[in-house]
Amino acid sequence: MLIVMTVGATPQQVERVIERVSALGLKAHPIPGAQRVAIGITGNQGAVEPALFENLPGVLEVIPVSHPYKLVSREAKPESSIVMVGGVPVGGDNFAVFAGPCSVETPEQTLTIARHVRASGAQILRGGAFKPRTSPYTFQGLGEPGLAILRDVGHEVQMPIVSEALDEGSLDLVAEYCDMIQIGARNMQNYSLLRTVGRLRKPVLLKRGMGATVDELLMAAEYVLAEGNYQVVLCERGIRTFADHTRNTLDLAAVVAVQRLSHLPIIVDPSHGTGKRHKVVPLARAAVAVGADGLMIEVHHEPSQALSDASQAILPGELSELIQQLPQLLPLTGRHMAQPLRLSA
């Protein structure tokens, strides 16, 4: 259920509603909007009686939420959310490019790629230290030393960093070293991990599971918001289909579907979405045209030497060329490149 306050409702009136929600043993989530405050209620097993709130001062209306998710829905918050990632805004009109190697391999490799990524105009640096690999015998990531390399390189090139957490143990480390925590496709429905990440106060990049529907993606995000962490960016990264010309099938319609249902930003990962270098840039351009809030792209200066996802890494020059094309595409959907962190001497 959602309680919508009047435009002129006072903080005291909002507080009074929150107190009544808490007195019922439920959790109140005040959601400030551009026009008015809405208060989401979670923790109820069945329907909550609207009359308990309707007559409180400052309450405009009490709306039963029609979707199984509440806090992520546009009903709860009509304006698109902006998530700040280490000082870079993602969402709203702000388009952000997350780029970097699939895996952090060495300090030199990470710094080389990061310098290219920074020079290309991308705003956020990605790099995996805990890798969810299909085979237990392939490179599993450097673990904590990899996070330390990514943090140092992020400082060097002055970019916020994002890396994946695979479980509760790696989550603590990723939260300590990084500006944003990635929850990968394979963990999208790991509900205990989602709850734990929801108790942190760090931005989360939540990737769509390879067999998950849009509703399931939004429900996964709801787990994070329900614990009080509202800083979630969603990511479409391709789903499993019968198609064998592509590693996954990049579902760009999901971007449009999500934006209708939810206020959360959604970015697109054409690297895992296609798995083939030659498909990454065309699908990236398509993602921009469809209205995505950003891109996540894997880059390597020596793709054939990459320790993971070698066949989908694009070259630094290809990333630069793509980003140079963005000013032509972004106005189509009313977006502009998010301001990167300003370089200090």
Ligand code: PEP
């Ligand atoms: C990744 O971003 O490196 C990754 C493993 O992605 P996904 O979870 O989408 O497979």
Ligand code: MN
């Ligand atoms: Mn990868």
